[in-house]
Amino acid sequence: MALRTIRTEEDPVLRKKSRIVDKFDDRNNTLIDDLRDTLIDSGGVGLAAPQVGVLRRVVVVMDTNKKDLTPEEQIIELVNPEIVKTEGKQKGPEGCLSIPGICGIVERPEKVTVRALDRKGNEFEVEGTGLTARAFCHEIAHLDGQLYVDIAERMMTEEELDEYYENGGDKK
Ligand code: ZN
Numbered sequence: 001m002a003l004r005t006i007r008t009e010e011d012p013v014l015r016k017k018s019r020i021v022d023k024f025d026d027r028n029n030t031l032i033d034d035l036r037d038t039l040i041d042s043g044g045v046g047l048a049a050p051q052v053g054v055l056r057r058v059v060v061v062m063d064t065n066k067k068d069l070t071p072e073e074q075i076i077e078l079v080n081p082e083i084v085k086t087e088g089k090q091k092g093p094e095g096c097l098s099i100p101g102i103c104g105i106v107e108r109p110e111k112v113t114v115r116a117l118d119r120k121g122n123e124f125e126v127e128g129t130g131l132t133a134r135a136f137c138h139e140i141a142h143l144d145g146q147l148y149v150d151i152a153e154r155m156m157t158e159e160e161l162d163e164y165y166e167n168g169g170d171k172k
Helices: 026-042 131-142 158-166
Strands: 046-048 058-062 075-087 090-096 099-108 111-117 123-129 154-157
Touching (some): 026 075, 075 131, 090 131, 099 131, 111 131
Antiparallel strands (some): 046 058, 075 111, 090 099, 099 154, 111 123
16 A cells, blocks of 8 residues: 555546456555545545556545544445446536646536446445535546546636635526
8 A cells, every 4th residue: 555646637648538446456456445545645535546646546535424434434446437327416526636726616416326347356336425526526537537637617716716715606
C-alpha cells in the first residue's frame, strides 16, 4: 500500500481514455489499494486511476451518506463501472483533486445506479444519491478523459464558493 501522486490538469494523461480491466491480479489489487490510501489521504470523495497516471477503468468513491461508517468502510471500489440508470437532477458545486483551488457549478442526476465489477471480477450494482451520485458521475467521466470543467455552468474560486453558500446555493 502506498500513496501515489495525483496528476494535475496540465498532465495529458487526464484527457486519455482508460482501458477495460480484464486481469484481476495482484497488480490490479495494488492499484485499488493505492487509490484507497491516496483518496483517504487527500480528503476527497472520489479518485479515478487516470488521476494517478494509470489508464485503467478503476475508480474509488466514498459513500458519504453512510455516516456511521469509517472513511475506509465508506469506500466503494468500482472496476469497469458503467452508469445504468439515473433519476432526477441536482445542481451544485463540484471540485476535482486534479484541479485544486477552484470549483464549478455542475448539474448531475440526483440518483445514479452503477454496474461494476469488484476486485475479484464479480459483477454488482450500487446506487448513490446526492454527493455520492455526483461522485460516481465525476469519477466515471475521468475514465473517458472528461473533466467537470467541460460541463460546468460557471467556475468559482474558494472565496466565491463561500459567498455562494452564504446566499443559500442554487435552488433545485
Ligand atoms: Zn476529478
